Amino acid sequence: MAKISSISSLGEFGFIDEISKNYAGAPLPLGWLGIGDDCAVIPKDTENSWLITTDMLLGSVHFLPDLIPPRSLGYKSLAVSLSDIAAMGGTARAAFLSLAMPKNTDDTWAREFMQGFSDLAAAENVSLLGGDTTASKNDICINVAMMGEAPNMSIKLRSSAHAGDIVVVSRPLGASAAGFNMILNQKLENSAAIRAHHEPVAETRLGAWLGAQNDVHAMMDISDGLLQDLSHILRASSAGARLDITGALIHPAASLEQALSGGEDYALLFTVAPDAFAKLVSNAKKELGRDLIAIGTLTPDAGEYDVFHHGKRVKITKLGFDHFA
Amino acid sequence: MAKISSISSLGEFGFIDEISKNYAGAPLPLGWLGIGDDCAVIPKDTENSWLITTDMLLGSVHFLPDLIPPRSLGYKSLAVSLSDIAAMGGTARAAFLSLAMPKNTDDTWAREFMQGFSDLAAAENVSLLGGDTTASKNDICINVAMMGEAPNMSIKLRSSAHAGDIVVVSRPLGASAAGFNMILNQKLENSAAIRAHHEPVAETRLGAWLGAQNDVHAMMDISDGLLQDLSHILRASSAGARLDITGALIHPAASLEQALSGGEDYALLFTVAPDAFAKLVSNAKKELGRDLIAIGTLTPDAGEYDVFHHGKRVKITKLGFDHFA
Numbered sequence: 001m002a003k004i005s006s007i008s009s010l011g012e013f014g015f016i017d018e019i020s021k022n023y024a025g026a027p028l029p030l031g032w033l034g035i036g037d038d039c040a041v042i043p044k045d046t047e048n049s050w051l052i053t054t055d056m057l058l059g060s061v062h063f064l065p066d067l068i069p070p071r072s073l074g075y076k077s078l079a080v081s082l083s084d085i086a087a088m089g090g091t092a093r094a095a096f097l098s099l100a101m102p103k104n105t106d107d108t109w110a111r112e113f114m115q116g117f118s119d120l121a122a123a124e125n126v127s128l129l130g131g132d133t134t135a136s137k138n139d140i141c142i143n144v145a146m147m148g149e150a151p152n153m154s155i156k157l158r159s160s161a162h163a164g165d166i167v168v169v170s171r172p173l174g175a176s177a178a179g180f181n182m183i184l185n186q187k188l189e190n191s192a193a194i195r196a197h198h199e200p201v202a203e204t205r206l207g208a209w210l211g212a213q214n215d216v217h218a219m220m221d222i223s224d225g226l227l228q229d230l231s232h233i234l235r236a237s238s239a240g241a242r243l244d245i246t247g248a249l250i251h252p253a254a255s256l257e258q259a260l261s262g263g264e265d266y267a268l269l270f271t272v273a274p275d276a277f278a279k280l281v282s283n284a285k286k287e288l289g290r291d292l293i294a295i296g297t298l299t300p301d302a303g304e305y306d307v308f309h310h311g312k313r314v315k316i317t318k319l320g321f322d323h324f325a
Numbered sequence: 326m327a328k329i330s331s332i333s334s335l336g337e338f339g340f341i342d343e344i345s346k347n348y349a350g351a352p353l354p355l356g357w358l359g360i361g362d363d364c365a366v367i368p369k370d371t372e373n374s375w376l377i378t379t380d381m382l383l384g385s386v387h388f389l390p391d392l393i394p395p396r397s398l399g400y401k402s403l404a405v406s407l408s409d410i411a412a413m414g415g416t417a418r419a420a421f422l423s424l425a426m427p428k429n430t431d432d433t434w435a436r437e438f439m440q441g442f443s444d445l446a447a448a449e450n451v452s453l454l455g456g457d458t459t460a461s462k463n464d465i466c467i468n469v470a471m472m473g474e475a476p477n478m479s480i481k482l483r484s485s486a487h488a489g490d491i492v493v494v495s496r497p498l499g500a501s502a503a504g505f506n507m508i509l510n511q512k513l514e515n516s517a518a519i520r521a522h523h524e525p526v527a528e529t530r531l532g533a534w535l536g537a538q539n540d541v542h543a544m545m546d547i548s549d550g551l552l553q554d555l556s557h558i559l560r561a562s563s564a565g566a567r568l569d570i571t572g573a574l575i576h577p578a579a580s581l582e583q584a585l586s587g588g589e590d591y592a593l594l595f596t597v598a599p600d601a602f603a604k605l606v607s608n609a610k611k612e613l614g615r616d617l618i619a620i621g622t623l624t625p626d627a628g629e630y631d632v633f634h635h636g637k638r639v640k641i642t643k644l645g646f647d648h649f650a
């Protein structure tokens with residue numbers, strides 16, 4: 001007889017593996033892609049595909065209802081899905097919002113939430129096409145489903161990395177985790193970090209641009225922490241990584257640990273063919289005004305991590321978030 | 326200064342109206358349809374469109390976690406979205422499941438939930454393409470986003486009803502509400518009613534078939550109660566209704582009130598050109614073995630309801646569910 005244990009011993013990623021293996025159904029038609037990347041893929045026409053993603057945010061788990069302004073929460077709820085579409089090389093088109101809140105929630109709270117959501121939707125040219133609103137007993141619960149599109153040639157998967165690729169991050173990490181700590185401790189000493197936590201910027205322009213670069217191989221966004229998220233690329237691509245972390249990766253407000261494992265960065269993490277990297281860096285600067293941060297290379301040693309900080313080996317104690325842990 | 330009140334005084338439908346008016350963004354491209362029907366519509370090719378719907382189910386609001394078997398809850402979570410696709414005249418293709426549960430949830434519970442979900446998905450040929458799993462502080466929270474497709478000619482809207490149309494329901498109503506009462510009172514005296522509540526059957530075959538009938542004008546599914554849901558068709562189509570309820574509409578386990586306002590029936594509600602009705606009834610019987618139930622006609626008196634039960638006027642005290650009420 002099977003031992004009864006709780007979902008937290010199985011873990012978030014263990015449960016997702018089980019779902020993918022046992023419950024996802026029959027093999028998919030040609031061109032369709034299911035569980036395992038930032039978005040699912042469904043062919044749109046001969047040249048383009050739909051990208052679909054869904055994200056759930058829970059009060060007291062993903063955010064502290066008393067400590068985040070409702071306008072920021074509305075903004076963030078959309079931003080996390082925009083980030084998934086960008087991470088596949090696509091452009092967002094339509095959003096579907098489900099919002100559950102306790103009956104005694106102020107209507108002002110609900111309107112400000114919607115204002116934050118719709119301000120960002122307007123800026124990104126995303127239409128709110130539908131959703132669901134309902135009461136909850138206790139928790140605020142938000143789900144955003146999003147459809148975007150990408151040329152088939154632009155779609156970047158976690159499984160497309162090669163040994164030898166340069167590992168690149170789109171901006172310094174750790175600000176969100178640092179900001180969250182400041183909010184918790186009521187020491188609001190760095191407004192950039194607090195803003196990074198409350199209103200993370202999805203890399204919508206850069207993601208679509210990187211999608212169009214053939215020498216960018218694998219890509220995803222950093223939501224659970226750099227080391228955790230890179231481990232998904234390593235597993236999907238049967239590669240290892242040697243990382244050489246310098247100050248460039250670490251946001252001024254953040255610690256090394258926050259940069260490596262803090263989570264909720266919503267920066268892009270991608271791998272690039274080594275001989276194309278210098279040109280990519282110069283084009284990103286020229287065309288988008290963006291600096292890219294190289295943090296290491298992929299190795300053939302599947303699943304192995306070697307992480308150095310200014311030449312000194314970093315002992316990894318925690319990859320990042322598991323929401324059931 | 327605006328008076329601060331709670332979301333429950335604004336109400337579920339008041340809030341949806343505000344969202345649709347103030348927060349849904351710019352006008353949509355040709356062929357796209359947003360908030361206001363069972364599904365959103367996005368063109369697929371010149372002949373067909375995607376239908377997209379999203380539904381959220383909350384513990385202690387939509388279901389009582391201790392009283393519904395997890396396998397039934399998984400089944401029901403998919404069925405409510407299948408019903409939305411059917412109600413637009415389409416066929417479901419892909420599902421995206423977000424599932425939040427407290428950390429101490431049994432892993433057996435989670436596996437049985439997934440089994441119920443995937444058994445129905447397999448039976449309906451729907452692929453689980455993605456989703457999100459996370460911990461919640463208190464409530465079980467489930468969101469299903471679903472994509473289906475329909476020939477453009479088949480898509481049925483709430484706004485397409487005409488005065489003079491026959492109002493039709495696909496099967497007797499009230500079983501789910503009756504079953505819920507039995508479960509609450511621990512009097513499990515009618516297994517059909519309990520099953521109707523725990524594992525509602527979405528009208529997937531009938532919905533696609535009705536979609537293909539040109540003389541079917543408006544259609545939706547009955548999730549919040551017949552009178553509440555019909556009021557959405559009346560409003561969208563600027564019509565009234567005169568209903569003549571007989572025993573045929575009322576499930577043997579249900580009361581008149583449960584049939585009119587109970588909710589969670591997931592039967593189809595649609596309107597038919599009067600001169601085509603007899604032929605539709607005979608074809609539904611011949612091709613699908615189904616009996617359709619005519620319950621009245623639409624009138625030109627926008628928003629007006631006249632409801633009679635065996636010739637006696639019914640005083641309407643409650644249309645159906647408002648989740649914030």
